[in-house]
Amino acid sequence: MSTLYPCSQCSLETFCSSDTSFKAAVKERHLNKKEILHRASDKFSSFYVIKQGGLKTYEIDSNGHELIQSFYLKNEVYGYEAIYTGHYLFWAITLSETIVCEIPYQQFLELLHAKPALLDRTLYLISQQITAGTYLKFTTAQQKLAAFILDLAARLWSQHYMLPMTYQDIGSYLGLATETVSRIFSSFQRKKMIHIDKKYVYFLNIEKLRQIASGFE
Amino acid sequence: MSTLYPCSQCSLETFCSSDTSFKAAVKERHLNKKEILHRASDKFSSFYVIKQGGLKTYEIDSNGHELIQSFYLKNEVYGYEAIYTGHYLFWAITLSETIVCEIPYQQFLELLHAKPALLDRTLYLISQQITAGTYLKFTTAQQKLAAFILDLAARLWSQHYMLPMTYQDIGSYLGLATETVSRIFSSFQRKKMIHIDKKYVYFLNIEKLRQIASGFE
DNA sequence: CGGCGGCTTGAAAGGCATCAACATAAGTGG
DNA sequence: CCACTTATGTTGATGCCTTTCAAGCCGCCG
Numbered sequence: 418m419s420t421l422y423p424c425s426q427c428s429l430e431t432f433c434s435s436d437t438s439f440k441a442a443v444k445e446r447h448l449n450k451k452e453i454l455h456r457a458s459d460k461f462s463s464f465y466v467i468k469q470g471g472l473k474t475y476e477i478d479s480n481g482h483e484l485i486q487s488f489y490l491k492n493e494v495y496g497y498e499a500i501y502t503g504h505y506l507f508w509a510i511t512l513s514e515t516i517v518c519e520i521p522y523q524q525f526l527e528l529l530h531a532k533p534a535l536l537d538r539t540l541y542l543i544s545q546q547i548t549a550g551t552y553l554k555f556t557t558a559q560q561k562l563a564a565f566i567l568d569l570a571a572r573l574w575s576q577h578y579m580l581p582m583t584y585q586d587i588g589s590y591l592g593l594a595t596e597t598v599s600r601i602f603s604s605f606q607r608k609k610m611i612h613i614d615k616k617y618v619y620f621l622n623i624e625k626l627r628q629i630a631s632g633f634e
Numbered sequence: 635m636s637t638l639y640p641c642s643q644c645s646l647e648t649f650c651s652s653d654t655s656f657k658a659a660v661k662e663r664h665l666n667k668k669e670i671l672h673r674a675s676d677k678f679s680s681f682y683v684i685k686q687g688g689l690k691t692y693e694i695d696s697n698g699h700e701l702i703q704s705f706y707l708k709n710e711v712y713g714y715e716a717i718y719t720g721h722y723l724f725w726a727i728t729l730s731e732t733i734v735c736e737i738p739y740q741q742f743l744e745l746l747h748a749k750p751a752l753l754d755r756t757l758y759l760i761s762q763q764i765t766a767g768t769y770l771k772f773t774t775a776q777q778k779l780a781a782f783i784l785d786l787a788a789r790l791w792s793q794h795y796m797l798p799m800t801y802q803d804i805g806s807y808l809g810l811a812t813e814t815v816s817r818i819f820s821s822f823q824r825k826k827m828i829h830i831d832k833k834y835v836y837f838l839n840i841e842k843l844r845q846i847a848s849g850f851e
Numbered sequence: 852c853g854g855c856g857g858c859t860t861g862a863a864a865g866g867c868a869t870c871a872a873c874a875t876a877a878g879t880g881g
Numbered sequence: 882c883c884a885c886t887t888a889t890g891t892t893g894a895t896g897c898c899t900t901t902c903a904a905g906c907c908g909c910c911g
Binding site for chain 2: 478
């Protein structure tokens with residue numbers, strides 16, 4: 418179904434292929450759908466580059482419900498957030514069949530010291546994540562959802578894609594009820610802004626979506 | 635009023651004082667209240683360590699209203715988020731009289747290559763910011779506000795402190811109306827969880843606040 | 852084919868925004 | 882230093898948006 422993200426397009430490829438000992442330390446892991454990558458409070462020792470599929474991170478609230486923290490998709494790097502505590506803060510589970518490159522942090526750090534360009538690249542990638550999900554603070558459900566699917570389009574580099582997660586996950590991530598997600602998507606379709614067929618999203622009026630995401634109407 | 639954060643407690647002190655050329659590049663700047671540090675889309679060339687006071691970052695929405703992005707307080711580092719685009723994404727303005735150390739990024743990078751310990755420290759500090767403000771996705775206003783004032787207490791290392799920003803700013807940051815912020819704070823006071831006197835917050839029942847922040851009631 | 856997870860739709864309740872009016876604090880200029 | 886002006890915070894009434902609860906449908910997987 419989904420295509421494998423080639424090493425040649427990986428954001429760390431230059432370094433991975435230039436250093437044999439580093440490349441040897443990188444392990445490619447194939448995971449099934451809904452396979453747990455790690456638990457909350459597991460010790461942090463590696464981060465991951467996602468070559469195919471995707472994953473979600475979440476915590477369990479006092480009522481036993483999943484609280485989605487974030488999504489990580491193809492070609493994105495996951496795990497930087499755990500550097501500062503030394504252990505993961507959330508659970509991580511795959512959304513679909515997924516392939517990741519597991520990169521040991523200690524060996525990565527050594528390479529970081531040796532290769533200035535890698536350092537620049539890494540700071541670039543981490544910096545990017547600080548402002549991720551800024552649309553979470555939007556007030557209306559419309560705004561959040563419009564911004565969310567536009568964000569996915571940007572991250573997947575396409576204006577038609579399969580939603581990698583359930584409506585329940587989207588709702589939890591945005592702080593909305595599942596029913597609200599469904600209703601707003603329906604209204605977007607009635608207004609001919611998108612078309613959804615079996616979790617596949619097609620953008621019909623991207624300009625209108627951008628307007629709604631930025632607070633018009 | 636507010637005390638100056640001494641260099642000896644700064645998270646970058648070791649490096650600043652160990653390297654004379656680096657120290658020479660660091661400029662201390664004194665800013666008045668509501669003084670603009672930079673605009674959105676200004677070129678990124680320095681980040682800042684806040685020695686006293688604090689600042690907020692924001693964008694202007696399509697209706698001309700401020701949309702608060704984040705707050706940065708004493709002893710925190712601001713600016714990492716701009717590394718990846720090379721320019722700032724938001725406006726930054728001081729909340730009160732503020733002293734910052736302006737650190738040129740290029741010179742910082744050079745020192746980063748030379749000093750492994752600084753690299754570790756920097757990754758630690760940046761990593762920390764990725765998960766900042768996770769409570770923004772909470773559903774109820776109570777939850778958001780309880781989590782917010784607890785977050786401030788942790789960042790200011792005190793259970794009684796002056797709110798550095800207006801209720802309007804808090805509301806914009808959390809996606810709430812100013813009136814809602816006022817009302818919820820009043821209800822917290824009626825329930826003897828906090829006491830507020832002229833923007834000064836005192837915690838009376840921190841356990842109850844934690845419960846509300848984590849979704850009880 | 853049956854069961855279950857995920858999505859849809861409706862009705863009702865409740866939380867929060869909005870509007871408005873006022874109170875208080877802070878800042879400004881004479 | 883006081884009078885005025887502006888910014889900020891409080892409180893009430895109303896309406897809307899979103900949640901909640903309930904029921905049913907659909908598609909997938911064993």
